[in-house]
Amino acid sequence: MNNIAIGTGGSILYAPGTSDAEIEAAAVAAAIRHNRLVIIWRLTILALLLGTWEVFARTGIIDSFFYSYPSAIAARLYELITEGTDEASLWYHLYITMEEALIGFLFGSVFGVLFGVALGRNKMASDVLSVYIKVLNAIPRVVLAPIFILLFGFGLWSKVALSFVMVFFVVFSNAFQGVREADRAMIANAQILGASKWALTRDVIIPSAMSWIFASLHISFGFAIVGAIVGEFIGSRYGIGFIIQTARGVHDTAEMYAAIVIIVIVVLGAEWIMTRIEERLARWRPPALNDSNG
Amino acid sequence: MSAASFHDASPAIELINVNRRFLSPDGKSFATLNEFNLSVARGEFVALVGPTGCGKSTTLNLITGLGKPSSGEVRVMGQAVNGIDPRIGFVFQADALFPWRTVIDNVVAGPLFRGRSKTDAYAAGRDWLKRVGLGKFEHHFPHQLSGGMRKRVALAQTFINGPEILLMDEPFSALDAQTRVLMHEELLNLWSTTKAAVVFVTHDLEEAIALADKVYVLTARPATVKAIHTIDIPRPRILADIRYQSHFIEISKRIWQDLREEVQFGADATEAA
Numbered sequence: 001m002n003n004i005a006i007g008t009g010g011s012i013l014y015a016p017g018t019s020d021a022e023i024e025a026a027a028v029a030a031a032i033r034h035n036r037l038v039i040i041w042r043l044t045i046l047a048l049l050l051g052t053w054e055v056f057a058r059t060g061i062i063d064s065f066f067y068s069y070p071s072a073i074a075a076r077l078y079e080l081i082t083e084g085t086d087e088a089s090l091w092y093h094l095y096i097t098m099e100e101a102l103i104g105f106l107f108g109s110v111f112g113v114l115f116g117v118a119l120g121r122n123k124m125a126s127d128v129l130s131v132y133i134k135v136l137n138a139i140p141r142v143v144l145a146p147i148f149i150l151l152f153g154f155g156l157w158s159k160v161a162l163s164f165v166m167v168f169f170v171v172f173s174n175a176f177q178g179v180r181e182a183d184r185a186m187i188a189n190a191q192i193l194g195a196s197k198w199a200l201t202r203d204v205i206i207p208s209a210m211s212w213i214f215a216s217l218h219i220s221f222g223f224a225i226v227g228a229i230v231g232e233f234i235g236s237r238y239g240i241g242f243i244i245q246t247a248r249g250v251h252d253t254a255e256m257y258a259a260i261v262i263i264v265i266v267v268l269g270a271e272w273i274m275t276r277i278e279e280r281l282a283r284w285r286p287p288a289l290n291d292s293n294g
Numbered sequence: 295m296s297a298a299s300f301h302d303a304s305p306a307i308e309l310i311n312v313n314r315r316f317l318s319p320d321g322k323s324f325a326t327l328n329e330f331n332l333s334v335a336r337g338e339f340v341a342l343v344g345p346t347g348c349g350k351s352t353t354l355n356l357i358t359g360l361g362k363p364s365s366g367e368v369r370v371m372g373q374a375v376n377g378i379d380p381r382i383g384f385v386f387q388a389d390a391l392f393p394w395r396t397v398i399d400n401v402v403a404g405p406l407f408r409g410r411s412k413t414d415a416y417a418a419g420r421d422w423l424k425r426v427g428l429g430k431f432e433h434h435f436p437h438q439l440s441g442g443m444r445k446r447v448a449l450a451q452t453f454i455n456g457p458e459i460l461l462m463d464e465p466f467s468a469l470d471a472q473t474r475v476l477m478h479e480e481l482l483n484l485w486s487t488t489k490a491a492v493v494f495v496t497h498d499l500e501e502a503i504a505l506a507d508k509v510y511v512l513t514a515r516p517a518t519v520k521a522i523h524t525i526d527i528p529r530p531r532i533l534a535d536i537r538y539q540s541h542f543i544e545i546s547k548r549i550w551q552d553l554r555e556e557v558q559f560g561a562d563a564t565e566a567a
């Protein structure tokens with residue numbers, strides 16, 4: 001009986017550890033402990049992986065010629081950052097790759113959304129064109145790389161073209177799907193409120209397809225980078241793909257891995273930025289119930 | 295008699311011998327409305343009750359012009375329906391607010407779609423939000439409001455356009471009983487200032503009687519009008535305890551006689567299908 005709250009003239013007596021303040025403090029402390037533990041485990045696993053790799057490579061269990069080892073990669077990464085390659089600084093290479101990927105991404109997503117919305121709104125057009133889209137979509141994108149190099153040369157535009165096709169279909173199909181899933185009651189509501197066809201598309205259809213579109217933008221930025229780098233493999237003078245390709249030519253595996261590390265950082269950074277933008281645009285959405293770390 | 299005065303005398307809504315057929319998924323045509331007749335005078339509040347799936351929403355769709363009759367005539371303000379009439383307002387059963395817009399931006403959607411100036415629209419929008427008691431919630435998003443509050447936003451969103459005809463498709467069926475009564479009061483309040491002609495679809499007989507001047511009982515699909523009951527409870531009505539008055543219970547029993555057979559019949563048909 002003595003662990004329940006007892007009212008005594010306005011102030012409430014709690015059994016030890018059961019006041020609101022104590023319960024809240026305990027919850028905060030538990031959350032902090034949890035997060036700390038998560039970080040500790042992540043670091044532990046990273047250290048174990050890198051440590052094992054380093055030890056195995058140095059003791060010859062795995063061939064360091066093919067697999068390199070973390071300390072060599074780190075050293076090579078440092079050199080790349082400070083000195084660059086024979087052709088240009090790392091920053092210039094990175095700039096070239098990002099330029100290709102970003103232009104391709106921009107055009108790919110804009111056209112993907114335009115076509116997705118247009119076909120999603122027009123049943124006749126989508127029924128007629130869907131067969132062509134299926135066929136085009138069945139082409140593995142990378143086989144287009146040599147063709148684009150022939151068509152557009154070794155410079156920027158062949159890679160942009162490849163990034164474009166990598167991005168376009170993903171965004172297109174999500175925008176199309178998003179338009180098709182738009183709520184019928186909401187559409188009828190807008191029509192009765194007086195929305196013209198164009199206002200309906202702009203103010204109802206596109207906003208309600210936006211979460212689908214954003215989901216596709218998330219993955220397709222990675223695809224845009226893939227397009228740029230594969231293009232650079234086939235033929236280029238600068239870029240991260242070019243670094244990897246030249247490193248392969250001189251069997252510098254450490255440099256290949258260093259370039260991969262750089263590109264991973266770039267993609268994660270872009271992902272982070274995209275998530276922030278989406279959060280700002282999606283303020284209207286109810287918060288997810290178990291929002292993991294953001 | 296001049297054309298104008300003839301206009302004014304015509305009912306707000308008329309359905310004359312309307313048939314509506316749909317195609318089932320396997321391509322067979324079936325009747326949903328059969329020789330359906332309905333007439334709603336200007337300023338009159340009509341409720342449609344009938345078993346689920348009998349064709350109530352279909353009827354409203356014909357009046358909005360979103361759907362077309364297979365045969366027969368649908369007239370709004372004396373003219374054959376041709377496209378969506380701007381004098382019509384519609385409150386949906388489902389949440390039809392735009393979730394990415396704030397409350398005020400939802401309310402001004404109609405005026406802006408209809409080309410009113412921004413200043414005008416927002417001034418009117420704030421006014422309507424105050425009228426439905428949501429003046430403090432202008433900048434909230436729909437998901438931050440309760441179901442009853444969202445319905446109030448939907449009412450403001452509809453009433454701001456000054457509809458002469460108000461169609462409501464089971465608008466309060468998702469609300470709990472207490473909130474529903476509050477919404478009934480709100481609705482009758484708003485309606486008494488506008489005097490729009492109302493067609494209110496519901497499967498809740500008590501709701502229909504509490505609100506309407508006339509209750510139409512529809513048959514199971516294909517829907518025809520089975521009976522029309524005039525509700526002679528004087529206005530303004532005190533809704534809080536109206537359903538316990540003996541007169542109300544009397545009317546309720548009388549209409550239920552008609553409705554019960556149809557509900558039973560509809561349920562049997564569904565089970566058989």
Ligand SMILES: Nc1ncnc2c1ncn2[C@@H]1O[C@H](COP(=O)(O)OP(=O)(O)O)[C@@H](O)[C@H]1O
Pocket residue numbers: 316317318326345346347348349350351352353515
């Ligand atoms: N667009 C449509 N296509 C095919 N069948 C429909 C369509 N709309 C409604 N129906 C059918 O018409 C019947 C009546 O539907 P509805 O008017 O929504 O009923 P309720 O009275 O419950 O509002 C139902 O059997 C439904 O399946």
Ligand SMILES: [Mg+2]
Pocket residue numbers: 350351352463
């Ligand atoms: Mg219905």
